[in-house]
Amino acid sequence: MTSMAHLRIAGLTKSFADAVALHPTDLDVEQGEFITLLGPSGCGKSTFLRMLMGIAAPSGGAIWLAGARIDAMPPEKRNIAMVFQSYALFPHLSVLGNLAFGLKMKKVPKAEQERRIAHAVRICNLGPYVARMPRQLSGGQQQRVALARAIVMEPDLLLFDEPLSNLDAKLRETLREELLTLHRRVGGTSIYVTHDQDEAMSMSDRIVVMNEGRVVETGTPFDLYRAPRSRFTARFLGRTTLVDALAGKGMARLPWGQMMPIDSAASGPVALSIRPEDLDPALDPDGAGVVTGFQFLGSAVFYHVLAGDIRLTASAPAREAPIPAGSRVALISRAPLHVLDDSAGAAS
Numbered sequence: 001m002t003s004m005a006h007l008r009i010a011g012l013t014k015s016f017a018d019a020v021a022l023h024p025t026d027l028d029v030e031q032g033e034f035i036t037l038l039g040p041s042g043c044g045k046s047t048f049l050r051m052l053m054g055i056a057a058p059s060g061g062a063i064w065l066a067g068a069r070i071d072a073m074p075p076e077k078r079n080i081a082m083v084f085q086s087y088a089l090f091p092h093l094s095v096l097g098n099l100a101f102g103l104k105m106k107k108v109p110k111a112e113q114e115r116r117i118a119h120a121v122r123i124c125n126l127g128p129y130v131a132r133m134p135r136q137l138s139g140g141q142q143q144r145v146a147l148a149r150a151i152v153m154e155p156d157l158l159l160f161d162e163p164l165s166n167l168d169a170k171l172r173e174t175l176r177e178e179l180l181t182l183h184r185r186v187g188g189t190s191i192y193v194t195h196d197q198d199e200a201m202s203m204s205d206r207i208v209v210m211n212e213g214r215v216v217e218t219g220t221p222f223d224l225y226r227a228p229r230s231r232f233t234a235r236f237l238g239r240t241t242l243v244d245a246l247a248g249k250g251m252a253r254l255p256w257g258q259m260m261p262i263d264s265a266a267s268g269p270v271a272l273s274i275r276p277e278d279l280d281p282a283l284d285p286d287g288a289g290v291v292t293g294f295q296f297l298g299s300a301v302f303y304h305v306l307a308g309d310i311r312l313t314a315s316a317p318a319r320e321a322p323i324p325a326g327s328r329v330a331l332i333s334r335a336p337l338h339v340l341d342d343s344a345g346a347a348s
Contacts, residue, residue, distance in 0.1 A: 004067055006031040006189050007157060012061035012071075014047050021047045023214045024061060029191070034183050036192045038200040039210035039236070045193045048210075049159050052191065054078050066156045076106075081150035082159040087142045089134040095145050096130045099152050106153075113152075120148040123185050140171050144178070151186060158183075160192040164199065176203055197237055201225065209233050225275075227263070229341035234273040239302075241274045241312040242340075252337065256288045256308035264339035271340045276302055276315035280332040283323060287330035289314075294322050307331060 005028035014022040022044040029035050037045035050056035052063065054075035063071040070078050089098050099120060103113045121127055124144045134142055143163060150158055160179075164172045180203055183190050194200055200207050201221045209216040209224065209232070216232050217224065228234040231242055245252040245262075247270045252262045254272075262272065281289065281303050289305040289312075301322045303314045314331060323329060 008064040036200040036204040043210040044213040081155040116152040124148040260333045261336040263336040276313040279314035281314040281329040284330035
């Protein structure tokens with residue numbers, strides 16, 4: 001077992017009566033990786049996390065962590081810590097008391113408690129707040145305490161259950177950066193659950209895309225965005241338009257009649273994922289598209305374009321005034337369009 005990944009999940013499944021919450025799932029996670037489980041509500045990601053933590057029993061399969069099988073162990077024996085959405089701080093204990101609580105329960109020696117707490121306080125920037133009660137802290141400060149409380153346990157695996165979803169947008173962005181910094185400082189292995197694609201894309205070493213209790217596909221943020229295998233991943237990560245086309249010799253004929261390069265040697269009917277940045281709209285009285293509207297987002301403009309009966313989105317840097325709605329445009333390919341692996345059938 002010495003060559004085993006730091007976390008190995010084999011055939012893990014969970015059923016409730018006649019409903020399957022998680023179909024048999026395999027996953028290997030290496031030491032130090034930051035993995036995100038991404039998918040819509042009800043897709044099975046929180047069930048997955050609860051089984052890792054030991055607060056839900058799997059219906060089948062096995063979990064190994066740091067070389068030991070843990071799926072039959074009680075939670076307190078697994079050396080796993082979780083950061084919850086609700087922070088779950090003890091309101092009657094100070095920050096220091098919250099950090100020390102788990103260590104006392106595990107009967108960690110006093111000197112070791114002090115070392116671990118000092119380390120967590122330092123890396124989480126909590127020095128000025130150790131004597132405060134949770135009610136005296138902002139949401140961001142409370143979340144840092146929840147992180148520090150997990151870190152002091154020095155877990156083999158750190159789990160995050162949508163920890164930023166209760167915070168405002170600006171604070172979420174700031175804490176994303178802090179979380180990643182902490183992850184790198186601690187050097188631990190982390191699994192993060194979210195339905196927020198921006199969090200997943202900006203934080204992860206790898207993303208596990210889930211839907212309806214199944215892993216749809218796994219990969220780096222770049223690979224899943226630029227070259228998804230499935231329609232679901234293409235739709236779920238960022239903006240895209242899925243269209244049917246006819247391919248051959250590295251080109252495809254789009255529904256509005258235009259030929260464009262593709263990233264596949266496929267021949268015959270294919271399904272394409274067209275990202276806004278794949279197409280450059282240019283004013284052209286004979287162009288194939290008509291601008292029906294646009295969104296100005298500061299650094300870029302997203303144009304809604306009708307090409308034949310296909311509605312798609314094209315983007316351009318906001319260096320000039322936006323093209324007015326009603327203008328006819330040519331759609332210029334910036335890069336080969338991506339052919340989905342599950343191309344058979346309609347792209348809808």
